[in-house]
Structure formats: structure tokens, C-alpha cells
Amino acid sequence: MPSFLSSPRARLLLGGALLVVLLSFWKLSESSGSSYLPILKSSKPNAAIFILLAPNRITQALVALQNVEDRFNRRLKYPIILFTAEDEAHFITEDIKAKASHITNGRASFATATKESWDIPAWMDEKRVNSSLETIGFSTGYRAMCRYYSGFFWKNPALVSYEWLWRLDTDIQFHCDVPYDPIEVLISKKALYGFVQVNYDVSWVQPSLASNVSQFLSNNRHLIPADANQHFVWKGDAGVAKAMAGTAGNDDWTGACMYNNFEISHRSVWESSLYTKFFDHLEKAGGFFYERWGDSPVHSYGLAMSLRKDQIVQFDDLGYGLSSSEHIVKFTFGRYQHQGWAYECPKLDRCACIEDDDTRDFNNNGDAWFKPTM
Numbered sequence: 265m266p267s268f269l270s271s272p273r274a275r276l277l278l279g280g281a282l283l284v285v286l287l288s289f290w291k292l293s294e295s296s297g298s299s300y301l302p303i304l305k306s307s308k309p310n311a312a313i314f315i316l317l318a319p320n321r322i323t324q325a326l327v328a329l330q331n332v333e334d335r336f337n338r339r340l341k342y343p344i345i346l347f348t349a350e351d352e353a354h355f356i357t358e359d360i361k362a363k364a365s366h367i368t369n370g371r372a373s374f375a376t377a378t379k380e381s382w383d384i385p386a387w388m389d390e391k392r393v394n395s396s397l398e399t400i401g402f403s404t405g406y407r408a409m410c411r412y413y414s415g416f417f418w419k420n421p422a423l424v425s426y427e428w429l430w431r432l433d434t435d436i437q438f439h440c441d442v443p444y445d446p447i448e449v450l451i452s453k454k455a456l457y458g459f460v461q462v463n464y465d466v467s468w469v470q471p472s473l474a475s476n477v478s479q480f481l482s483n484n485r486h487l488i489p490a491d492a493n494q495h496f497v498w499k500g501d502a503g504v505a506k507a508m509a510g511t512a513g514n515d516d517w518t519g520a521c522m523y524n525n526f527e528i529s530h531r532s533v534w535e536s537s538l539y540t541k542f543f544d545h546l547e548k549a550g551g552f553f554y555e556r557w558g559d560s561p562v563h564s565y566g567l568a569m570s571l572r573k574d575q576i577v578q579f580d581d582l583g584y585g586l587s588s589s590e591h592i593v594k595f596t597f598g599r600y601q602h603q604g605w606a607y608e609c610p611k612l613d614r615c616a617c618i619e620d621d622d623t624r625d626f627n628n629n630g631d632a633w634f635k636p637t638m
């Protein structure tokens with residue numbers, strides 16, 4: 265024994281072993297401690313901003329990043345994760361990484377959506393997918409994106425460690441300095457979800473989404489809180505009653521969506537057993553590829569059945585819009601993508617936007633749905 269300990273190599277080994285034992289005790293006490301010690305609120309929310317990039321939108325994404333940094337994130341300093349589909353990761357060159365890093369002071373990183381969360385599931389009927397691409401349109405890439413946001417993004421390894429998930433798209437624009445931290449606002453109001461604009465989606469791209477949601481509701485009545493904000497998505501008491509009875513369809517749907525190109529969510533809303541079951545139901549029905557079920561209506565249906573109106577905040581003074589709606593893009597089906605200057609241009613002294621006559625009076629009626637006092 266003494267001769268063993270007298271060798272320097274043995275002492276080093278013993279010391280190393282002791283250190284490992286000590287470290288594992290420390291780890292153990294750290295993890296078991298959190299179950300009974302009060303959770304200490306860190307000064308900064310555990311949050312990340314993330315953006316999904318299509319290869320033809322990389323320049324647009326860099327412009328958006330610059331805008332985000334200028335308007336708030338140089339101050340708030342949230343990490344930014346830029347996603348691509350796995351098959352498109354090679355579009356992200358070293359040059360693009362360097363530019364993103366320069367713009368964000370090193371806070372940007374890149375990640376990929378897993379194949380499981382992106383590709384058309386193997387069990388699907390390819391013929392049926394193909395024929396719907398012809399009748400309804402929208403690419404498989406677009407549909408994969410809608411499915412990814414509906415059921416997968418919060419599970420991505422690059423996001424799993426974050427509690428708050430702040431989604432932005434590449435074509436967004438903050439017209440004004442953001443005067444506060446929206447995530448702090450959600451925390452202080454005990455809310456779990458925040459957005460800016462109400463937008464209306466159309467039914468012809470998702471002919472059987474409403475009826476599938478209604479079928480789910482009637483099969484799972486016992487899981488739906490009585491005070492959920494269901495009137496946002498179903499027309500009046502009659503619409504909600506039909507939805508809960510499993511007989512509602514698109515005619516009973518308001519079409520209203522919380523436009524989620526700006527979306528801050530607490531991961532618990534997606535991880536709840538209700539939303540998990542809801543997404544599974546929709547996934548099995550197959551409408552993400554047999555039709556073009558949008559992630560914005562899917563989120564809106566899911567949140568309307570899960571949350572009270574006071575658990576959702578509409579940020580109506582951020583000065584935010586899609587840059588593609590700058591000049592009023594009128595969709596072919598007759599709706600303005602513009603949501604009105606009340607949201608896009610709220611306080612001229614901190615904004616770079618000018619009110620426009622055509623849209624000044626546009627009112628998306630968001631107060632009726634998301635102001636708890638009304």
C-alpha cells in the first residue's frame with residue numbers, strides 16, 4: 265500500500281477518482297435539491313428567438329436579424345437559433361455564418377429540423393399527397409414547415425433547454441423600438457402565449473381541418489377547461505356547442521388566427537397532454553400533407569381549447585408587421601395581409617412608418633378576444 269501511494273502516478277489516479285466521486289455528489293445534490301428548494305427566478309427569462317430559413321430567404325433573414333438587433337435584441341440579448349431543413353443545411357455557408365455572427369455579436373447559431381419532424385411520414389399515401397399538391401397547391405416544403413411548427417419545433421435539440429420560445433419569420437419587420445421585454449410582460453401577467461396580429465385564414469386549403477378539430481373535441485370533452493377561449497375560433501355559443509358535439513365544420517369556424525410569424529410561447533402549452541393528444545389526432549388524420557393545414561390555425565384551435573383569454577397577450581403597441589405587407593399585399597382571395605396601423609405603427613416618435621389612408625381604419629377586433637376585462 266505505502267509503496268503504491270508513493271508512486272506519483274498512483275497519487276494522481278487516486279486524486280482523480282476522489283474528484284469524480286465529489287463531483288457526482290455535487291451533481292446529485294444539485295439536481296435533487298431543485299425538487300424541494302424554492303425555484304430561484306433567474307434575472308433573465310430562459311428564452312431563445314428562432315427563425316426557420318428557406319434557402320431562397322437567406323438574405324431576407326440577415327436583414328430581419330439586423331432589424332431585430334437594432335429594435336430590441338442588442339438590449340435584451342436573447343440567443344438566436346436559425347433553422348433549416350436537414351437537406352438544406354448546405355446552403356448555410358461559412359460566409360453566412362460569419363455575417364449572422366457579426367450582426368448579432370456572436371449570439372446566433374444554426375441548427376436543423378430533424379428528418380422525422382420534416383419529411384412526409386412513410387405511412388402516408390403518396391398518390392393522395394400528389395393529387396392534393398395539384399388541387400390545393402403549396403409545396404411539400406411549405407406543408408412540412410406547417411407540420412414542423414404544429415407539432416415539433418419545441419422538441420428540437422437546439423431548443424429543448426429553453427423555457428420560452430420566440431418565433432420570428434424572415435419577412436418580419438419591427439417598425440419601432442420595442443419599449444419593453446415582451447417575455448417579461450408575459451411572466452408578469454402569468455400568461456403563456458403572446459402574439460401581435462389577428463389574421464384570417466381560408467378554408468379551401470384545409471377543407472377538413474375544422475371537422476377534425478371538432479371530432480377531437482367531442483372525443484376529449486373531459487380534457488377541455490370550461491373557461492377556455494373557444495369563441496375565438498368557433499362562431500358564437502352555437503358554434504362552440506356544435507364543435508364540442510363533434511358536428512362542426514368550416515362554416516362554424518371564425519377563420520381567426522393568432523398570426524404566428526411573431527409568436528412567444530411557454531413550452532408547457534405544447535407539452536400539455538391536451539395539445540399532445542390534439543397534434544397526434546391531426547397527424548394521424550394526415551391533413552398536413554393530404555391538405556394544407558396551416559400551423560397558424562392549428563395553434564389557434566389548440567390554444568383556444570387550452571387557455572383562458574387572460575393567459576394570452578396581444579402585444580398591440582410593438583409596431584410590428586410583415587415586410588411583405590408594407591405596401592398592402594392584397595391576397596387573391598380578397599383580404600389584406602395588413603393588420604392595420606394600430607398594431608404596425610402605434611407611436612410615431614419611436615417608429616419609422618407613416619400611417620396610410622387605406623388601412624388606418626382597419627380593425628382586427630383583437631380586443632374582443634384577448635382583453636380579459638371585456
Ligand SMILES: *[C@@H]1O[C@H](CO)[C@@H](O)[C@H](O)[C@H]1NC(C)=O
Pocket residue numbers: 390391394
Ligand atoms: C408523386 O410525385 C412525385 C414527384 O412528382 C413522383 O416522383 C412520385 O412518383 C409520385 N408518386 C406517386 C405514387 O404517384
Ligand SMILES: *[C@@H]1O[C@H](CO)[C@@H](O)[C@H](O)[C@H]1NC(C)=O
Pocket residue numbers: 472473475476479549550551554555
Ligand atoms: C380528417 O382529415 C382527413 C385528412 O384530410 C380526412 O380524410 C378525414 O375525412 C377528416 N375527418 C373528419 C372527421 O373530418
